[in-house]
Amino acid sequence: AQSVTQLGSHVSVSEGALVLLRCNYSSSVPPYLFWYVQYPNQGLQLLLKYTSAATLVKGINGFEAEFKKSETSFHLTKPSAHMSDAAEYFCAVTPSGAGSYQLTFGKGTKLSVIP
Amino acid sequence: GAGVSQSPRYKVAKRGQDVALRCDPISGHVSLFWYQQALGQGPEFLTYFQNEAQLDKSGLPSDRFFAERPEGSVSTLKIQRTQQEDSAVYLCASRRAYEQYFGPGTRLTVT
Numbered sequence: 413a414q415s416v417t418q419l420g421s422h423v424s425v426s427e428g429a430l431v432l433l434r435c436n437y438s439s440s441v442p443p444y445l446f447w448y449v450q451y452p453n454q455g456l457q458l459l460l461k462y463t464s465a466a467t468l469v470k471g472i473n474g475f476e477a478e479f480k481k482s483e484t485s486f487h488l489t490k491p492s493a494h495m496s497d498a499a500e501y502f503c504a505v506t507p508s509g510a511g512s513y514q515l516t517f518g519k520g521t522k523l524s525v526i527p
Numbered sequence: 528g529a530g531v532s533q534s535p536r537y538k539v540a541k542r543g544q545d546v547a548l549r550c551d552p553i554s555g556h557v558s559l560f561w562y563q564q565a566l567g568q569g570p571e572f573l574t575y576f577q578n579e580a581q582l583d584k585s586g587l588p589s590d591r592f593f594a595e596r597p598e599g600s601v602s603t604l605k606i607q608r609t610q611q612e613d614s615a616v617y618l619c620a621s622r623r624a625y626e627q628y629f630g631p632g633t634r635l636t637v638t
Contacts, residue, residue, distance in 0.1 A: 416569075444625055448629075453631070453634075454631055454632075455531070455618060455629035455630050455631045455632055456570070456618070456620075456629040457629070458626060458627075458628070461625065461626065463625055502569050502570070504569075506625070513558065513560070513575055513583070513622070514560065514572040514575060514583070514586075515560075515562075515570070515572070515627060516572070517569030517570050517571070518569050519567075519568055519569050520567075520568070520569050
């Protein structure tokens with residue numbers, strides 16, 4: 413079984429400040445991990461994914477995340493926040509290997525960017 | 528190319544009515560998923576298709592929920608005798624490799 417915990421349902425940062433959104437996972441098998449972004453009244457857009465290649469993963473819009481097995485974490489970062497980053501962010505996990513398919517999501521973190 | 532599309536985008540139903548939600552996946556994607564997203568929550572898995580075969584329906588909350596994909600492309604999620612607790616956004620996704628591509632969702636409000 414898999415689960416995801418996102419610490420902080422709401423995070424506020426100033427424009428130009430570091431963005432750090434936390435994600436911890438639980439998985440009985442090696443996981444694949446994902447970050448999605450959701451803008452109001454839209455579907456989810458994939459930001460980046462970890463599928464057992466490099467542990468530091470770079471995604472779109474300047475975001476990156478690092479897979480840390482020892483900490484069971486996959487935190488999302490961006491060096492400098494833009495107003496356009498204001499959205500809700502979801503971390504998701506799926507088991508690696510053949511037959512894996514459904515995503516298990518965290519409850520989401522709403523990011524606000526203060527001008 | 529076109530992404531995943533869903534219709535209608537918004538649906539208001541009176542309690543007890545039946546509704547049908549449509550998903551058009553990305554062309555060529557054999558895997559299709561339905562998720563339910565309650566207000567303020569992350570999406571939760573409902574069901575999974577590979578081509579026309581429904582391989583997992585373990586997430587469907589009750590026997591009032593039914594999904595089909597008869598020709599392996601378009602899928603329909605049907606909810607019979609809607610209840611207020613069915614109010615949510617219903618998301619469809621199709622998959623290539625390990626990446627799932629989501630549609631914009633259908634927001635269902637049951638009054």
